[in-house]
Amino acid sequence: MRWALILIAAVVALALPFFVYPVLLMSILCFVVFATSFNLLLGYVGLLCFGQAMFLGLSAYVTGYVLKTTGVSLELGILAGALVSAVLGAFVGFVAVRRSGIQFAMITFAFAQFVYFALLRAEFTGGENGMQGIPRSKLFGVIDASDSFSFYYVILAITVLAILFCYRVIHSPFGEILRAIRDKEDRVESLGFRPERFKIMAMTISAFVAGLAGGMKATVFQFATLTDVSWTVSGEVILMTLLGGLGTLSGPMVGAAIVIAMNDELAKFGEWALIAQGVILILVILFFRRGVVGEAGALIRRLRERKAD
Amino acid sequence: MAENRDYALEARGIGKQFGAFWAVKDVDLKIPQGSIHALIGPNGAGKTTCFNLLTKTLQPSTGQILLNGEDISALRTSEVARRGMVRSFQISATFTDMTVLENVRVALQSKHGHAYRFWSPISSIYNLDARAMELLADVGLADVPHLKAAELSYGRKRALEIATTLALDPKVMLLDEPTAGMGHEDIEPITQLIRKVSAGRTIVIVEHNLSVVSTLSDRITVLQGGQVLMEGTYGEVSSDERVIAAYMGGVEDA
Ligand SMILES: Nc1ncnc2c1ncn2[C@@H]1O[C@H](COP(=O)(O)OP(=O)(O)O)[C@@H](O)[C@H]1O
Numbered sequence: 001m002r003w004a005l006i007l008i009a010a011v012v013a014l015a016l017p018f019f020v021y022p023v024l025l026m027s028i029l030c031f032v033v034f035a036t037s038f039n040l041l042l043g044y045v046g047l048l049c050f051g052q053a054m055f056l057g058l059s060a061y062v063t064g065y066v067l068k069t070t071g072v073s074l075e076l077g078i079l080a081g082a083l084v085s086a087v088l089g090a091f092v093g094f095v096a097v098r099r100s101g102i103q104f105a106m107i108t109f110a111f112a113q114f115v116y117f118a119l120l121r122a123e124f125t126g127g128e129n130g131m132q133g134i135p136r137s138k139l140f141g142v143i144d145a146s147d148s149f150s151f152y153y154v155i156l157a158i159t160v161l162a163i164l165f166c167y168r169v170i171h172s173p174f175g176e177i178l179r180a181i182r183d184k185e186d187r188v189e190s191l192g193f194r195p196e197r198f199k200i201m202a203m204t205i206s207a208f209v210a211g212l213a214g215g216m217k218a219t220v221f222q223f224a225t226l227t228d229v230s231w232t233v234s235g236e237v238i239l240m241t242l243l244g245g246l247g248t249l250s251g252p253m254v255g256a257a258i259v260i261a262m263n264d265e266l267a268k269f270g271e272w273a274l275i276a277q278g279v280i281l282i283l284v285i286l287f288f289r290r291g292v293v294g295e296a297g298a299l300i301r302r303l304r305e306r307k308a309d
Numbered sequence: 310m311a312e313n314r315d316y317a318l319e320a321r322g323i324g325k326q327f328g329a330f331w332a333v334k335d336v337d338l339k340i341p342q343g344s345i346h347a348l349i350g351p352n353g354a355g356k357t358t359c360f361n362l363l364t365k366t367l368q369p370s371t372g373q374i375l376l377n378g379e380d381i382s383a384l385r386t387s388e389v390a391r392r393g394m395v396r397s398f399q400i401s402a403t404f405t406d407m408t409v410l411e412n413v414r415v416a417l418q419s420k421h422g423h424a425y426r427f428w429s430p431i432s433s434i435y436n437l438d439a440r441a442m443e444l445l446a447d448v449g450l451a452d453v454p455h456l457k458a459a460e461l462s463y464g465r466k467r468a469l470e471i472a473t474t475l476a477l478d479p480k481v482m483l484l485d486e487p488t489a490g491m492g493h494e495d496i497e498p499i500t501q502l503i504r505k506v507s508a509g510r511t512i513v514i515v516e517h518n519l520s521v522v523s524t525l526s527d528r529i530t531v532l533q534g535g536q537v538l539m540e541g542t543y544g545e546v547s548s549d550e551r552v553i554a555a556y557m558g559g560v561e562d563a
Pocket residue numbers: 327332350351352353354355356357358359
């Protein structure tokens with residue numbers, strides 16, 4: 001059942017650019033990775049980072065800057081961005097991780113605002129205008145995949161690697177301790193662990209993955225802007241995660257796809273898109289607590305049980 | 310100061326102040342190696358706070374704590390646990406959405422130093438499962454390793470907590486009201502279990518059920534209003550006028 005689903009997803013992912021505008025698909029994939037990074041913290045450690053966009057946006061700028069100025073290959077540019085974000089994640093984690101709940105959210109929010117203004121002021125970012133003309137450099141220095149159709153497959157490959165990496169982290173000895181911390185941090189500490197160290201590591205990993213998304217986004221759109229660092233993006237990723245369903249790997253991925261596709265559809269209505277988002281969030285919170293994927297899973301279980309009776 | 314290893318655990322004048330209020334004040338404890346020591350007293354007497362101080366969950370305002378003669382007053386909770394003193398909680402503290410086996414395995418990971426390996430598959434710690442099963446068998450949970458902890462009955466949750474604590478092979482175990490909220494049918498097995506795991510260990514137990522206290526404990530310290538009212542054997546304590554007045558009289562609301 002599970003493998004069949006994965007197989008279908010693979011076929012669909014490979015075939016989609018023949019039917020749908022590749023840039024929209026790539027945009028979805030960027031946010032699939034980004035939402036997964038956020039879910040790693042909220043879904044698996046119970047940390048609500050209300051500043052996740054700082055890791056996305058910072059990496060977008062760093063990736064863009066590296067690719068524009070050094071001529072390194074594509075994957076190294078994206079990796080550079082992700083690593084810088086990981087360092088920021090470790091630092092924010094170090095400061096914020098001793099707090100929990102709303103205080104943690106506030107501290108991460110404050111950091112994100114600070115990063116926003118730092119990037120606004122910095123020379124290399126192009127300030128209000130953003131950073132233009134980021135090249136889709138050759139992959140491994142040899143493979144030219146710069147047209148959108150081929151580039152989709154590059155982005156798809158990075159997405160798959162990023163998701164596999166997250167899967168590994170969640171289903172690792174480390175991931176098991178994270179789940180325990182999410183449930184009862186005091187108890188974990190009383191068993192001889194240092195929960196704050198696990199949380200700092202989780203922040204670092206999450207920031208790294210968000211950074212991958214940022215680098216992907218910078219090369220897909222070939223520009224980086226302050227929007228990527230803004231609190232609206234930090235908020236949007238919360239919406240995606242809750243909409244899709246917390247604490248399952250696939251939930252936030254589905255949520256990201258729905259929100260991006262919906263934004264694309266609603267774009268012609270301008271500001272109304274935001275209102276629609278708000279309404280949807282409220283509806284989800286009220287009626288679909290487990291998110292789309294969670295509710296679908298529950299429905300399937302119910303149907304099976306009925307069949308079994 | 311001379312180290313004294315006759316005592317597994319020693320508290321010298323420990324106290325904890327919350328604002329102007331002393332929840333625990335000037336408490337001395339001397340707990341000999343291998344004994345079972347009960348801490349009793351009315352609700353709010355400061356028993357849980359004492360445990361929090363001993364395991365450094367709270368930083369003492371005053372006093373000194375010695376584990377096997379070594380001063381642990383400056384250590385953090387996780388270090389105290391690694392030195393061999395592990396506590397259970399008054400409120401049930403299982404990892405509810407994990408399986409019974411995983412609960413114990415988390416604790417086993419503490420001793421095996423693989424816990425930071427985010428790049429290893431979970432199968433890399435399956436070698437801990439055998440030990441986890443042994444521990445589960447010890448507490449009578451070998452039949453349900455793959456059940457979610459949330460689905461266990463209350464009594465079995467407490468047994469799981471004991472298995473989890475035992476996974477660290479602690480020299481000193483602090484049990485905070487292990488039978489609280491249990492029906493009669495569960496109390497007897499838990500008492501037997503505590504007796505069984507006390508072999509080769511020192512146990513400090515906070516307990517309201519006096520029959521459990523009398524069966525298990527070598528000595529008893531009675532707390533009242535954060536201070537030690539008296540210390541002695543069950544016979545001495547239960548016949549003491551002050552204890553009867555302070556505690557035994559109010560036992561119904563315990
Ligand atoms: N964190 C805290 N802040 C303020 N007061 C506390 C705190 N923890 C415990 N107390 C107070 O200390 C006293 C002792 O509590 P506790 O140690 O839980 O008692 P016991 O376990 O003996 O029932 C109580 O009056 C309680 O209200």
